[in-house]
Amino acid sequence: MKRAALLLLLLAACRQEMDEMPRHEFYEPSDHFANGMSARPPVPGTVARGDDLSPVPDEIPGPVTRAMLDRGQERYDIYCAPCHGIDGRGHGMVVQRGFPQPPSYFDPRLVAAPDRHFYDVITGGYGAMYSYAARVTPADRWAITAYIRALQFAQSVPVSALPEDMRAALETER
Amino acid sequence: MPQIFPEAANGIARLVLWAALVAVLGLVALSVLLPRSDMFTGQDRILAQPVPFSHQHHAGGLGIDCRYCHAAVEQSAFAGMPPTETCMTCHSQLWTRAEMLDPVRQSLATGTPLRWNRVHDLADYVYFNHGAHVSNGVGCTTCHGAVDEMPLMRQAAPLTMEWCLDCHRDPAPNLRPPEAVFATDWRRGSEAEQAALMGRYDIHPETMTDCNVCHR
Numbered sequence: 274m275k276r277a278a279l280l281l282l283l284l285a286a287c288r289q290e291m292d293e294m295p296r297h298e299f300y301e302p303s304d305h306f307a308n309g310m311s312a313r314p315p316v317p318g319t320v321a322r323g324d325d326l327s328p329v330p331d332e333i334p335g336p337v338t339r340a341m342l343d344r345g346q347e348r349y350d351i352y353c354a355p356c357h358g359i360d361g362r363g364h365g366m367v368v369q370r371g372f373p374q375p376p377s378y379f380d381p382r383l384v385a386a387p388d389r390h391f392y393d394v395i396t397g398g399y400g401a402m403y404s405y406a407a408r409v410t411p412a413d414r415w416a417i418t419a420y421i422r423a424l425q426f427a428q429s430v431p432v433s434a435l436p437e438d439m440r441a442a443l444e445t446e447r
Numbered sequence: 448m449p450q451i452f453p454e455a456a457n458g459i460a461r462l463v464l465w466a467a468l469v470a471v472l473g474l475v476a477l478s479v480l481l482p483r484s485d486m487f488t489g490q491d492r493i494l495a496q497p498v499p500f501s502h503q504h505h506a507g508g509l510g511i512d513c514r515y516c517h518a519a520v521e522q523s524a525f526a527g528m529p530p531t532e533t534c535m536t537c538h539s540q541l542w543t544r545a546e547m548l549d550p551v552r553q554s555l556a557t558g559t560p561l562r563w564n565r566v567h568d569l570a571d572y573v574y575f576n577h578g579a580h581v582s583n584g585v586g587c588t589t590c591h592g593a594v595d596e597m598p599l600m601r602q603a604a605p606l607t608m609e610w611c612l613d614c615h616r617d618p619a620p621n622l623r624p625p626e627a628v629f630a631t632d633w634r635r636g637s638e639a640e641q642a643a644l645m646g647r648y649d650i651h652p653e654t655m656t657d658c659n660v661c662h663r
Contacts, residue, residue, distance in 0.1 A: 294571040299525040308559055351512040355537075366509045372540050403536040408518045 325411065331389045337419045345420030348413045352405055361424045373401050378421055379428050391418040488605040494564040497550045499599060506631065507595030513587055513629050520587075524576040528563055531555045566600050567591075573608075574663050583648045584622040585614075588631055595631040608661075615655040619645050 297303055303311035320326065356365040361378035368374050376383060383390075395414045398404040409417065432440060485491055505511050514520060519527030531554045542548055554561045569575055580590075588594060592603025604610055614621055620635060622644040627633045635641065654660070 291572045292570040296571070298571065300528060302562070309562075310560065351514050355509065355511055355515065366511075367537055367541070370509070370541065372537060401540055403532060403539070407530070407532070408515075 329389070329392065329411075331387055333388050333415050333419050333422075337422075341416050341419055342423055344413065345416035345418070345423075348409060349417050349420050352409055353417065356402075361421065375402065378425055384425050384429075388415075388418050388422070391421055483605065483607065483609075485605075488607055489566075489568075489602050490605045491601050491603075492566070493599050493601045494566055496563055496599075497561050498547060501598050502594045502600060503596055503598045513594075520577045521581055522578050524574075524578065526577045531561055566602050567606065569606060573661050575661070581628055583650060584625065584628060584644055585618070586621075586623045586628045586630065586633055588633070589621050589623075593631065611661065612656055615660070616652060618650060618652060618655070622648065622650075 297311035301311050302309045305311070306313070315321075350359060354365055355367045356372060357363055357375055357378070358365040358368075363375045363377050365372075378384075392411075392414045394402070395409055395417065396404060396406045432443065435443065481487055505516075506513065516529035516533055517526045518529075519525060531551060534548075534551050535555055538548055538551060550561060553559075581587075590604055592601075594600075619641045622641060623630075623633050624644065624647075
């Protein structure tokens with residue numbers, strides 16, 4: 274009986290070593306540093322490999338493609354729509370729960386604002402809005418800007434300027 | 448010569464033999480069942496967290512996309528945990544006096560990250576990669592269950608090797624089109640649609656069960 278118990282104990286002991294290796298997985302605590310983190314945050318001003326250091330242009334760089342707009346829409350729906358709403362009028366779900374209401378993108382001031390303004394707001398935040406630079410890459414900031422421009426444009430197009438098939442679809446929907 | 452064993456010894460001997468057999472079978476059954484039990488796999492376990500964060504409210508009720516908080520999940524092995532700033536994008540203005548959120552505000556003020564306890568934790572000798580699954584059409588809820596209905600996070604799958612292999616042998620029924628990977632209400636398509644997705648992602652199950660896919 275004793276031996277059987279010992280054997281069981283030995284078997285139990287087998288598991289642990291390989292389950293918990295003496296290395297740090299993501300976010301695993303460590304006692305090397307006072308705050309318990311196993312990784313060091315980068316020093317302020319660190320430039321990552323491949324970072325683009327050229328000055329930020331004032332307009333959306335390069336031609337705006339369908340792929341860029343699709344990407345912009347996807348990123349917008351993830352990071353901006355909770356407050357600005359999927360239509361850009363500023364009635365997102367979080368605003369409905371009491372967050373200060375952001376201005377509508379169809380506000381004449383924002384329609385007239387340069388592309389760079391949207392890029393800068395995403396990068397640095399604006400008033401009650403925090404920065405999204407950590408989660409939205411520079412390329413995606415331009416893609417979102419392009420998508421917001423498309424939203425604004427869509428509001429200003431008269432029905433008569435639509436292609437024939439789109440107009441027909443709109444008429445039947447109404 | 449007198450008999451050494453009384454007549455009852457026959458019965459006792461039989462009993463001992465049967466008992467030994469039952470014990471051996473029991474041990475075998477135990478060694479098969481125990482590693483698959485919730486106690487060992489951690490399935491359905493709920494851990495105490497510094498803040499009782501509710502996916503039901505945030506992902507379900509408010510409809511916030513997983514990537515708003517788990518921003519690395521598309522490219523990296525690790526899904527990424529939201530830094531305190533991510534909570535504060537909303538809670539700088541909402542529920543600013545709630546006691547429940549004291550640890551979040553303290554974390555921002557002192558610059559000490561919140562320490563979430565890991566719910567899912569594979570053994571260190573297993574390699575897992577979120578990016579490889581998400582970009583090949585395997586959705587969050589396939590592995591993590593109905594996250595949008597969880598007031599507190601729990602591990603919905605056993606995460607045993609058997610469980611991984613069940614899918615790696617035949618991933619077709621679990622594949623989704625790219626736009627549905629983060630959806631919480633995805634429904635499986637027809638058999639032909641599911642099979643077509645295998646071609647779309649160019650997936651070859653022949654090599655997906657090689658040991659060195661997961662043990663490297």
